[in-house]
Amino acid sequence: MAPTKQADPQTPNDRPLPQDFETALAELESLVAAMEDGTLPLEQSLAAYRRGVELTRVCQERLTQAEQQVKVLEGDLLRPLDPAALDDE
Template structure:
């Protein structure tokens, strides 16, 4: 099991404020920049890293919504999903 660092906590809080739609928009922009081939190597690497983080954020957002849908389906009432990680 890995330990959470202060940097991990800061990164998580940054992403908590980022909506799924905003993350997808940023991700699409990064992909376009990388595919253009105009970024220097260091910037391409940074863009790739940020893109990977955005993908993880989007995947987690989708998983959370899927869990909410499961709760709704089971009880016929939408209940807030509390992430207990």
């Protein structure tokens, strides 16, 4: 019997994690779609879930880094929104 090529959700943990937000998010969305389809066997669903957790962490780390960069760039300009200031404009 010839070996079958496995789809992404079947071997998600064999690949290194993407380091950029967009790639990680795209892969996460693909995994979610495959899991929502309901056709994955249990073991593949669990592997996809584990990979999804790892990808979520990558995305969260990148978002946190971006937020910190914005805070540094904006310095003291970041402050809570004053709804009254919006009415004056």
